[in-house]
Amino acid sequence: IVVLDDPRACGRAVADAVADVLARDTGRPPTLGLATGSSPLPAYAELVRRHRDEGLSFAGARAFLLDEYLGLPAGHPQSYREVIRRELTDHLDIDPAAVHAPDGTRADPAEAAADYERLLAACGPVDLQILGIGGNGHIGFNEPGSAFGSRTRVATLTERTRADNARFFDRPADLPHRVLTQGPATIMEARRIVLVATGEGKRAAVAATVSGPVTTDVPATVLRDHPHCTLVLDRAAAGERA
Numbered sequence: 001i002v003v004l005d006d007p008r009a010c011g012r013a014v015a016d017a018v019a020d021v022l023a024r025d026t027g028r029p030p031t032l033g034l035a036t037g038s039s040p041l042p043a044y045a046e047l048v049r050r051h052r053d054e055g056l057s058f059a060g061a062r063a064f065l066l067d068e069y070l071g072l073p074a075g076h077p078q079s080y081r082e083v084i085r086r087e088l089t090d091h092l093d094i095d096p097a098a099v100h101a102p103d104g105t106r107a108d109p110a111e112a113a114a115d116y117e118r119l120l121a122a123c124g125p126v127d128l129q130i131l132g133i134g135g136n137g138h139i140g141f142n143e144p145g146s147a148f149g150s151r152t153r154v155a156t157l158t159e160r161t162r163a164d165n166a167r168f169f170d171r172p173a174d175l176p177h178r179v180l181t182q183g184p185a186t187i188m189e190a191r192r193i194v195l196v197a198t199g200e201g202k203r204a205a206v207a208a209t210v211s212g213p214v215t216t217d218v219p220a221t222v223l224r225d226h227p228h229c230t231l232v233l234d235r236a237a238a239g240e241r242a
């Protein structure tokens with residue numbers, strides 16, 4: 001657990017972990033797992049800055065998104081594929097064809113989930129998975145009650161998560177009820193995991209993740225069994241006074 005002053009410092013710490021993966025020569029492409037939402041945005045801004053100002057290169061790397069909404073039209077500004085393109089990959093030298101996301105536009109979403117699992121199995125493991133955490137302890141879109149053994153699949157958002165994410169949509173009613181998400185078992189296969197949480201709204205979920213019982217009621221508690229997982233927290237999320 002690393003506690004830092006503010007979200008920008010957290011972003012720098014996450015960017016350090018990414019740079020570490022890019023620098024290592026493992027004989028296979030550096031493979032990043034990307035979360036969406038607001039928590040990783042300072043990290044993504046920092047990576048874009050390091051690419052622009054310091055020549056940090058993503059050439060030869062590949063990336064896998066954690067999750068995607070189901071049923072948004074291709075190119076919808078809030079589809080996670082679009083968000084990652086806009087916030088991150090468009091500003092880097094990563095090959096766009098090496099950035100993968102579950103396909104939320106397919107007629108058969110269960111088949112899309114199975115295809116994504118197959119792709120991950122063929123290209124994995126993910127070297128570094130970046131995660132956020134929901135106020136209810138979800139990771140990816142694995143809401144409370146998700147089996148720890150489950151893999152990429154169709155899932156339904158809780159009303160709490162829909163309310164939390166409505167801020168990203170011009171018309172909150174457009175926010176889908178269903179998503180494709182990597183399962184806890186898929187996420188746990190990453191070699192290294194960095195979960196970033198900032199702001200008071202994450203305090204309870206972080207506390208439950210760190211010191212509550214390991215339970216599917218708080219999906220992030222699955223991470224306690226991961227051999228190399230770091231929580232990067234600002235003081236507010238860690239429950240410290242500023």
Ligand code: F6R
Nearest residue numbers: 035036037038039132133134140
């Ligand atoms: C996003 C994701 C979610 C978010 C979580 C926190 O790809 O998988 O688990 O990480 O909902 O969202 P923010 O960071 O917006 O508070």
